[in-house]
Ligand SMILES: NC(=O)C1=CN([C@@H]2O[C@H](COP(=O)(O)OP(=O)(O)OC[C@H]3O[C@@H](n4cnc5c(N)ncnc54)[C@H](OP(=O)(O)O)[C@@H]3O)[C@@H](O)[C@H]2O)C=CC1
């Protein structure tokens with residue numbers, strides 16, 4: 104498979120080494136100093152693009168790929184407000200698009216556990232639920248995309264919570280997401296239910312970025328040749 108890498112930072116570089124080891128070819132690498140090379144002609148050499156840049160540039164990068172008819176896997180976080188428009192564009196143009204707040208197999212299993220735990224806790228109002236995420240200090244967005252996904256899953260299953268807030272909750276219906284920045288943390292997420300009697304806590308700890316990168320390559324292999332919006336759950340068969 105021929106891959107265009109949009110973004111060549113920590114994730115872009117790790118994705119390159121995993122993709123090349125699996126026999127894929129990197130035909131384009133776009134970083135902050137060669138954005139003029141991000142053209143229709145150059146992108147057209149790829150079967151699929153993988154985009155890991157920043158909250159500020161993700162929508163423009165994804166839009167270019169969709170406009171130019173190249174399926175795109177995006178892992179950039181912090182641009183949820185523009186995601187519905189990108190998904191609409193992918194459907195309208197019939198071009199493959201897969202965004203995930205987290206590509207690791209472990210976190211995608213954790214998402215399923217989180218949903219099931221929230222369903223079980225829905226009837227047990229004595230428990231207060233809080234989320235916490237810990238990442239490295241270079242991270243630009245807070246809360247993490249993964250924490251937002253976890254929060255949305257809790258809100259969908261626990262009707263006593265109505266909205267998430269980044270910081271301490273001021274009202275019973277708010278779900279607190281506490282963000283901490285500590286080097287070199289690749290990403291740890293906690294979901295905790297506490298009562299006077301006991302606590303139940305689930306934790307996912309990434310030891311490095313390999314899981315995110317290998318999941319993104321799996322997603323690209325899945326998306327090549329497909330049209331419209333797809334999800335990591337489909338890739339993993341959940
Ligand atoms: N979904 C997932 O599983 C994961 C998502 N992420 C997310 O992916 C994104 C990237 O993470 P990471 O690689 O660790 O971050 P890095 O900062 O290491 O890399 C991002 C790279 O993109 C470059 N860049 C910024 N703007 C553009 C642009 N317009 N065009 C091309 N390149 C650009 C940056 O250049 P410069 O540094 O010069 O600005 C930098 O080299 C973040 O949003 C992060 O939250 C991270 C890990 C896993």
Ligand SMILES: O=C(O)C1=N[C@H](C(=O)O)C[C@H](O)C1
Nearest residue numbers: 180204205242247248249290
């Ligand atoms: O910026 C990161 O590093 C990470 N970002 C993603 C997020 O915001 O959830 C995924 C992972 O936690 C690492």
